[in-house]
Amino acid sequence: MSVVVVGAGIAGLACARVLVDAGIDVRVLERTPVVGGRLATRRYDGRPADVGAAYFTVSDPEFDAVVRAWRAAGLAREWTDTLVALENDALANRSREPRPGPMRWAAPGGLRSLAEHLAEGLTVKLQHAVTAVEPGPLVDGVPVDAVVLAMPGPQALDVLDPCLRTARAAVDGQNWVPSFAVTLRYPERAWPDFHGAFVNGHDVLTTVFDDGDRRGDGAPVLVAHTTAAYTATRLGAHDQVIADVEDAVEQVLGLPTRPVTAYAQEWPHARPETPSEAPFHLDEDNVGVCGDAWGPSRVQTAWLSGTALGRALASRLG
Structure with missing residues (x-):
């Protein structure tokens, strides 16, 4: 079994951690040079400052x-x-x-140091932008057993194939x-x-x-x-x-x-x-979506959403 998690923020990393602990092969793909997402820390004049959450x-x-x-x-x-x-x-x-x-x-x-801690031991590929998630599911043409999009809804819509109607509908209402x-x-x-x-x-x-x-x-x-x-x-x-x-x-x-x-x-x-009442999305196409939009917009929500989706996927794939 193989799963690709797209997005190395706290939700994606929490999801990947659960799946790896369940014995599932997981790759985390992140388009930026660092993990963390909006747990963002930048170094200015030699000193770190939190510039996201x-x-x-x-x-x-x-x-x-x-x-x-x-x-x-x-x-x-x-x-x-x-x-x-x-x-x-x-x-x-x-x-x-x-x-x-x-x-x-x-x-x-x-705060990025917390994401780095979650990422320890995971297979994370940085500066890897995913352009298409298609039925199969396929990630940029490569078949996988499941894919997780740990990102804001508008970014998920950019990569989701029009045929993945259930997943698109789940994120289309996010503002x-x-x-x-x-x-x-x-x-x-x-x-x-x-x-x-x-x-x-x-x-x-x-x-x-x-x-x-x-x-x-x-x-x-x-x-x-x-x-x-x-x-x-x-x-x-x-x-x-x-x-x-x-x-x-x-x-x-x-x-x-x-x-x-x-x-x-x-x-x-x-x-x-517009937070969702559900903790995550997972459809019959084995396409999941998680993050801080799936509940009150908090770091805790992102971790809970990723963890819950990881458990649901591990149960299904296991």
Whole structure:
């Protein structure tokens, strides 16, 4: 039995891990040079910054066991259970509304290190873009027993053959919103203490996170995320986005200095707006789809979705 998993984000890697543990031959194909998907960490000026998911939360017992293992290995740490909500310049005026919630977890080495841990021992081929999944199933013309698409619905539609109507119908209703993650490195920490902030009612910003606090090294680095409406009209315009975000963060936080360097990471499919009620898709063609669109948009959802699909496939193929 052989399975191809397309996409080396946390959902695809979790699915592959279950299948390999069940004794099934699995290849993971990833179009980018690294694993992780939106568990994305980029190194800027020699220091890593999280430029995809900002953190993760835990409520499921099985995922909790995985997270505890990550913590024991020094890969993950409890970060904060309280962020703040800002109305434009609220933080600059030292007026902020605490938003207590679940414990947010972070990764000292960046969230991508968690995906790298999941990928250990798996057969992963990087920089391998799949162009067609056809009945059979066939992956770029090669027959397999099953194929898993661990990716946003619009990307799955790009590769699914029109004859695979059930799989296409499962992802066709997904609506994803875009965002930029802009990393800003300052000469010093010149903002009031805060872990991260939801910026309400702003034309440009949705959130701003203190990456030095999140990582635990105290570096003067912020990562800001942009609204879907702002992003949709500026895809590809990285220089303009950086300038707009620099101005917006300066206004919101009341900063006295400009960043030394700034970088923009574009996410055309940053977050699903229409989560599915099912945990995954698996049809009679042995085509499966999983990811964080199959439930509330969270890292935990992606892991649960991939794990559940892996178990369903292992049961069917075994």
